[in-house]
Amino acid sequence: MAAVRSKICGITRIEDALAAANAGADAIGLVFYPKSPRAVSVQQARAIVAALPPFVTTVGLFVNASRRELDETLEAVPLDLLQFHGDETPAQCEGARRPYIKALRVRPGDDLVAACRAYAGAQGVLLDTFVAGVPGGTGQAFDWGLVPAGLPKPVVLAGGLGAHNVAAAIAQVKPWAVDVSGGVEASKGIKDAAKVAAFIAAVRGAAAP
Numbered sequence: 001m002a003a004v005r006s007k008i009c010g011i012t013r014i015e016d017a018l019a020a021a022n023a024g025a026d027a028i029g030l031v032f033y034p035k036s037p038r039a040v041s042v043q044q045a046r047a048i049v050a051a052l053p054p055f056v057t058t059v060g061l062f063v064n065a066s067r068r069e070l071d072e073t074l075e076a077v078p079l080d081l082l083q084f085h086g087d088e089t090p091a092q093c094e095g096a097r098r099p100y101i102k103a104l105r106v107r108p109g110d111d112l113v114a115a116c117r118a119y120a121g122a123q124g125v126l127l128d129t130f131v132a133g134v135p136g137g138t139g140q141a142f143d144w145g146l147v148p149a150g151l152p153k154p155v156v157l158a159g160g161l162g163a164h165n166v167a168a169a170i171a172q173v174k175p176w177a178v179d180v181s182g183g184v185e186a187s188k189g190i191k192d193a194a195k196v197a198a199f200i201a202a203v204r205g206a207a208a209p
């Protein structure tokens with residue numbers, strides 16, 4: 001099995017970004033969604049990105065942001081990858097002209113193959129839990145049996161993951177990467193360095209041949 005990458009999402013503090021990097025995170029997520037308890041300002045985001053060592057991918061998360069909000073953020077913060085976590089259409093995602101992943105909130109009956117094909121320009125799809133009225137960061141897992149094998153895009157598995165269940169999730173879904181937010185927090189927006197390290201160790205343990 002290929003090594004499974006880890007993304008630690010909802011980083012709001014430099015010390016948490018550095019703890020994630022030190023523990024071996026492949027990516028950190030910065031939430032540019034003002035209604036989230038994990039939202040960062042462009043100033044906070046710039047400071048976090050500037051503090052990171054090389055080879056840690058910085059992902060900017062947006063929920064139905066306007067073109068202007070996107071452009072202003074991208075002008076101010078050197079993000080590597082965008083994560084569209086709302087109802088953005090393929091055309092809107094492509095319009096940002098940056099590498100991106102598209103979050104899909106999974107429900108029974110969804111045609112995930114068709115969704116992957118619709119977002120043809122995406123580098124991958126992030127599969128997250130559907131909770132009505134909550135775009136993400138629910139802390140709840142979904143039924144991993146809803147993910148068909150062999151999706152035509154790399155899968156980033158999210159939703160209610162933690163050190164306790166990530167190995168089982170990897171064994172069942174075989175994702176390209178896993179994403180966690182609430183499962184490694186001390187409180188909303190504040191990461192617990194020990195939980196982050198335990199999560200990444202569990203991912204690495206699960207991914208070992």
Ligand SMILES: O=C(O)c1ccccc1NCC(=O)[C@H](O)[C@H](O)COP(=O)(O)O
Nearest residue numbers: 009036135136137139159160180181182
């Ligand atoms: O984290 C948020 O507050 C958030 C708000 C709105 C849209 C997306 C959000 N987070 C998205 C993520 O990438 C989370 O890591 C993902 O939903 C998993 O969260 P969790 O279940 O808490 O691990």
